[in-house]
Amino acid sequence: NEYLRLQTEIKDLENKYATLHDELKELAEQQRDLAEKAAEEAKSENADQQTRDELAAEQSELNSKLEKLAEKMESATRDKPLYDLEKDLQKVLNEEAQAIRDSVAQNQEGLEQFLNGQPSPQSTQQFSEEGEQQADRLDPAREQAEQEIAEALEDAQKMQELLKAVNAYQQLYAAQEELAKQTQPYKDKPQSELSREDQLALQEMANTERQIKEGLEQVEQALREGAENAEEAYPEAAQDARNIADAIQQANLANLADGSAKTMQAGKGDQSHGKAEHLRSEMEKLMSECNQCQGGGAESEFTQRLKLMRGMAAGDTFSQMAQCKKFGKGNKPGGMGEGLGGMMGTGQSQMGENKSLLGGESMLGQRDKGDQESVNGDDNFTMREGPLDANVDKSDVAKSADNKREIRPAKSVTGDLLMNEYDDVVDAYFKKLTTGKKKGSD
Numbered sequence: 001n002e003y004l005r006l007q008t009e010i011k012d013l014e015n016k017y018a019t020l021h022d023e024l025k026e027l028a029e030q031q032r033d034l035a036e037k038a039a040e041e042a043k044s045e046n047a048d049q050q051t052r053d054e055l056a057a058e059q060s061e062l063n064s065k066l067e068k069l070a071e072k073m074e075s076a077t078r079d080k081p082l083y084d085l086e087k088d089l090q091k092v093l094n095e096e097a098q099a100i101r102d103s104v105a106q107n108q109e110g111l112e113q114f115l116n117g118q119p120s121p122q123s124t125q126q127f128s129e130e131g132e133q134q135a136d137r138l139d140p141a142r143e144q145a146e147q148e149i150a151e152a153l154e155d156a157q158k159m160q161e162l163l164k165a166v167n168a169y170q171q172l173y174a175a176q177e178e179l180a181k182q183t184q185p186y187k188d189k190p191q192s193e194l195s196r197e198d199q200l201a202l203q204e205m206a207n208t209e210r211q212i213k214e215g216l217e218q219v220e221q222a223l224r225e226g227a228e229n230a231e232e233a234y235p236e237a238a239q240d241a242r243n244i245a246d247a248i249q250q251a252n253l254a255n256l257a258d259g260s261a262k263t264m265q266a267g268k269g270d271q272s273h274g275k276a277e278h279l280r281s282e283m284e285k286l287m288s289e290c291n292q293c294q295g296g297g298a299e300s301e302f303t304q305r306l307k308l309m310r311g312m313a314a315g316d317t318f319s320q321m322a323q324c325k326k327f328g329k330g331n332k333p334g335g336m337g338e339g340l341g342g343m344m345g346t347g348q349s350q351m352g353e354n355k356s357l358l359g360g361e362s363m364l365g366q367r368d369k370g371d372q373e374s375v376n377g378d379d380n381f382t383m384r385e386g387p388l389d390a391n392v393d394k395s396d397v398a399k400s401a402d403n404k405r406e407i408r409p410a411k412s413v414t415g416d417l418l419m420n421e422y423d424d425v426v427d428a429y430f431k432k433l434t435t436g437k438k439k440g441s442d
Contacts, residue, residue: 005323011157028138035131042125052119070097084315096145103137158230160321165222168327180276186269206264213257237298
């Protein structure tokens with residue numbers, strides 16, 4: 001359940017209940033069609049036994065489908081549901097299922113009389129009227145249950161939208177905290193001393209910082225929109241959300257992230273850590289407000305509304321909704337573009353799961369130990385096995401590397417950089433062979 005709560009939100013339950021109610025609506029329409037068919041038979045005075053048996057068989061099949069639907073409604077919720085609110089939603093379904101059973105039982109009595117009597121236009125008309133009455137009973141039962149469930153889920157979703165935005169901010173803070181740690185090795189390293197690997201790592205960090213910038217902009221917007229939607233139902237929680245959005249704007253967090261990203265992109269390692277750390281410290285100032293928004297008054301407000309307005313018990317629904325890591329338009333994890341979309345694709349921050357996204361310290365000086373090894377920590381590599389490293393002068397490798405780096409753009413530290421080094425060794429090797437042949441011919 002905890003994993004599912006990361007990936008889903010409470011409004012995703014709508015489909016489950018909508019499927020049941022769509023089926024009931026379809027069966028009610030079939031009931032009306034059958035009643036209309038019987039009325040036409042009564043008007044034509046075609047009251048033979050075959051017609052009666054065919055109508056009765058259709059009604060019996062329809063009643064059987066209604067009984068099966070009632071069974072599905074009664075078992076729609078698991079013993080341990082995703083959200084405690086579902087327990088009371090199940091009570092609504094149970095009442096609806098009982099209404100269906102009562103209607104079928106009433107219709108079944110008339111059906112038996114229809115079968116036991118002599119076929120006649122009058123009995124066929126009576127059969128038609130009883131079918132219409134059943135359809136009239138089914139529609140209000142469905143509409144009432146549908147409305148009760150929809151309103152409860154809508155109320156809960158308004159609160160969850162606020163919680164999702166707050167969660168997203170906390171994830172962005174965790175990402176920025178990690179990024180500040182990754183920049184620390186560069187704080188005393190001037191730009192002139194940065195290796196190519198350092199520069200590539202800083203570029204990766206710049207990409208991450210830009211994602212954080214976009215995420216901050218999205219969170220601020222989501223908090224304001226969520227507060228507006230929740231104003232009537234949860235005025236206190238809505239005000240808390242607006243306060244956080246105002247604080248994000250006043251602290252100029254998105255612009256701080258933009259400046260930090262530009263510094264990293266420019267390869268200014270000695271300034272990158274200071275800017276990343278400054279943004280982290282400014283974001284940290286809002287964490288207490290975020291924690292407050294996730295509990296206390298907001299939870300009490302949610303519980304009271306559910307009880308007073310819907311007659312339902314919240315249980316642990318509030319804390320269960322707070323586990324959701326989905327964020328963005330389109331109802332998909334990370335669905336708001338490259339900001340949080342790049343870091344929340346699995347319902348949680350990929351920053352902690354895959355530090356290579358940041359480049360930086362986790363990648364510096366690391367290589368595939370099965371194929372290559374570093375030489376004195378510099379950019380030159382020798383192959384562990386094979387003839388290539390036997391007669392190659394390292395100065396030739398360095399010269400070849402310098403020429404290659406002027407024209408070959410780098411795309412990633414672990415991919416292109418390793419291929420660059422391998423190509424450098426190969427080029428130097430064949431250059432050595434060519435030089436050797438020329439000397440021999442002379």
